[in-house]
Amino acid sequence: MFSMFGHRRRRKWASKLLFAGLFFGIVILWLSTRSSSSVEQKVIIREKYVQAPPAPTQSDVPLRYEQSALTDQDYEAMIAQDEARIIPGLGDEGAACELEDPEELALAEKLMAKEAFNIVLSNKISLTRTVPDARHPMCKNQRFSNNLPSASVVIIFTNEAWSTLMRTVHSVLNHSPPHLLKEIVLVDDFSDREELHGKLEYYLRTRLPADKVKLVRLPERSGLIRARLAGARAASADVLIFLDSHCEVVVQWLEPLLQRIKESRTSVLIPIIDVISEKNFEYSHVHSENFEVGGFTWSGHFTWIHVPEEEKIRRGSAIGATRSPTMAGGLFAIDRNYFWEVGSYDEQMDVWGGENLEMSFRVWMCGGSLEVMPCSRVGHIFRPFHPYTFPGGKDTHGINTARVVEVWMDDYKRLFYMHRNDLQTVDIGDISARRKFREKMKCKSFKWFLDNVYPSKYIPDEDVIAYGRVRNEASTPNFCFDNLNHDSDSNYNLGIYGCHNTLETNQLYSLSKKGELRREFNCVQAPATKSLSVEKATLVPCHDLLGNQEWEWNKRGQLKHKASGKCIDIENVHSEEDVKVAPCSDSKFQIFQFEHVLIPPTS
Template identity: 45%
Template sequence: MGVLSRRRSLLIKLVVIVSTAWFTIAFLLYSEDRTDRGIALSLQNNPVNREARELQHDSNLLEPANPFKNDDDENPKANLQEPRKEDDGGVLLPPQNLPGELGKPVVLPTNLSAEVKKMVDDGWLKNAFNQYVSDMISVHRSLPDPRDEWCKKPNRYLTKLPATSVIICFHNEAWSILLRTVHSVLDRSPKHLIKEVVLVDDFSDMSHLKQQLEDYWKSEPRVKIVRAKKREGLIRARLLGAREASGPVLTYLDSHCECTDGWLEPLLDRIARDPTTVVCPVIDVIDDTTLEYHWRDSSGVNVGGFDWNLQFNWHAVPDKEKKKHENSAEPVWSPTMAGGLFSIDKKFFEKLGTYDSGFDIWGGENLELSFKTWMCGGTLEIVPCSHVGHIFRKRSPYKWRSGVNVLRRNSVRLAEVWLDEYAKYYYQRIGNDKGDFGDITARRKLRDDLNCKSFKWYLDNIYPELFVPGDAVANGEFRNLGHGGKTCLDSPARKSDLHKPAGLYPCHRQGGNQYWMYSKTGEIRRDEACLDYSGQEVILYPCHGSKGNQYWEYDEESKLLRHGSSDKCLGINASKTKLIMEQCNNNSNNQRWTLENYDSSKLNK
């Protein structure tokens, strides 16, 4: 009995010692970041997050392969998304069974209560993305590593890289989205390469972006919060951030991004090798509903372009550029940049005149910086080894004053300063209505002082793939002469409009959706969208340059547009609502068209 008693006593002591050690470790972990977690706890106990915890117990919330269950709802501390450290002691990460980890989607059940559904709807209304789902995901969530193996090879990058100031501008951004953006920068960047993170508050009025934000970051000396004294808009907010930044390199990010592992070094490496190189990461898509992280490998990388509406677009890496590289993960030249995410040497940025302060709010600044980078001695690259995710909103949740066409004003300033004789092609798209675009004297002087190249040089050497309207046989409105002769070919030609029927509308002489070009090779096109007929309806289809279904032969005398492969002619129906294809008839006015500015001397013979 004495032996059993001593063993029982020893066992009890062992349990006490282990329990004491466990509680000590837990207390130290809990105390490590008590300020941040104090704020997190206050958020945890608000109605939205209580509802989120309840939903997290619903097996329908996540895909069956990744269920989330919290076994201790009684203890609020147990529900905190407590970071964990990787084996190497580096980046803080949450447990991988939490919602959204590794970039996986969070799918809400269909049987939401009315109260929760209202919270979800309110989040969409305020932010134009699913704030409710974002609030369920850790601000330290893990992400997949989208880099090619080429990017990870030892000594791939210079050992001595410049530090950067990361500038993030925001206006009424959702709490969890903004924090996740900043934490992704801090968690996935070598500490010595982050000079500071400058958060520029563009006059937000949401309470969580006031003192609460200050309190959250007060223990992180690298985070600096700068407040605009009035609503400035993205362009002037970025200029404010640049003035406050002290790093030799500026890195701009939007406030709804997530950086992946190894995102920063490839960007800084290019600038370290040549300070006149402006670099952009590959922009991956974060789903606005589920926050799933979508990415593609380097073989699917696109580069930036633009159309003659002066709208940015993406297109595949040209063959001539691919041939310059042995590996698809190598940096590639890009004619333009999207503008939201990039790094630039601060001195070079200042030499280029930063942004045009005459630009209002946002729009056009990305093309202006792209054009002057190339034309004034720099290089613009997409770096496939750097990946940053971005939530692409389908609408803007912010309100601005009405009565001014901001994008047009900015685009006209851009055209007047940088496009030379090619500006007329943009003006044709807007009915030659330039409006009030302000004083551009200083910007023209900047271009002269920098001894920049011509826009023709840019098109010939950097973007020869762009179809130039001046090469077109006809450009402007395509008017049908039937039923009074007041009906024009009219269709939007955005990417989302492709594969849809082309339309008609009363002629208005304002360009826009009624601006078309007839190319030397018989295409009826606007930018990269061509009229295409394969036996059903006349649709818009990506131009392929191979004639076939996109070949139209115009007879200047009869004014018929004959389709090459079908030998039918383009006409309109009696109600003037639809394009039709008919057997050609010289006496049918509804098959007769006038093509504005038609010049047969430009035809390929």
């Protein structure tokens, strides 16, 4: 009996040991497989679509974000908490909304300084809210081809707020025909917020169609330009559509873009961009016939301009493709193969800035076109500042733009350096590859661009009588006309300030052959009254009608207002004060000299 019990006991223990060994073996095998596939997945996600910098040699890529120990149950609870904050109907149809709770208002104001928009309010608005259909009535009767090309929507983000990012994704999914929207490619430019890691991956896995949303993570902060290139490499549809991570699209936004690219594969297309308020999330839109197209400033910035009358005639219809000299750059569609053929992006540009003008000039000068599609509308939050930092604190916009002017603007780069003299000696990196590309593509000159694409662009040192600093030598120190740092988007009075040693943008004025005393977009205007009263001279948008904006510079050096017969006068005017428009006299304080005179006065 004892030996039988001992034998059974040994066999029982042997069975337990065998079972335990098998169990731990399976666990170890599972963990090793899981670890291997996890590392493999991370490398694919982080390295497959990135060319610069080169792939690391280690088996894994160190992140500033450290993997959390949160579980799926934790993420589900977080999402449930998000959903509990939402107030049904709030902000529907793009309506403005407000916070009422004092604590929430205080928190919103605090976070506004960090996020550049009202994140507390955004979190209360549905991710699938409705927005108004602001399209032209004619758009609703449009017919599209049955075999339109497919689209990949590429959305770049870095530490974007959860609600605005997800609202963008849901908006695209809800307003895009599934057979045309092949995929949304989300490119994470090295975010370190927990919710944009495990929570995001869980949300995509459990809430969104797996075949429609692709997530690409970059191994280090790469900036908008390189992140978009990574997204373009990951995309597989016929057409690339780039959107910012805080947008909401309007019904039937996609079809007009795809239809036009089907008709003209070298057309780069821009939707009408409506404004979503960063404060109350109101969806504002201009009248469907009053939208604007893109221009630029000689200081290297994008600006909006009115559609020229000749372009309204050329396009043939209020909803026809409308040529645009430049684009803002955040939202556009392009044939995927043509994107690479026409030079994609300048990969040596850092982070953000200048890439939109570079692409605009390059597309036009190398045989393509930029067009606004009036029947495609997308809302966008225009944040008042960038909520992220720029590596090394560099002026990336300025340096990138200097690369643009050196490659594409030929002799007209002189006008950029008039505004940014500080960049003439800055290292902008190697631009030889971009110059070779321009030569290989036999791209046209920048003068061709100005003559044929943007003929209304004012050139301050061409077709003028005189330009530069406008100096009164009787004043001590010498005073020059100065915009006194006023924003060119608003009206302001002409002022004076001590003349700078070199020409600075705020003291650059021209007298056109038409008699406009002007800056790039604004002209000096005065009341047409012929009384003895003293008036102000105001800078307002040039209207090309002369009248109260017409001036004459005579041999004495007086700037005489043709409509009133009065002269600009600075007697008893101090630095940073406004000039006067007073009856003409022999006063030496009415005598002004231009820095550069092309046509000397004859009377």
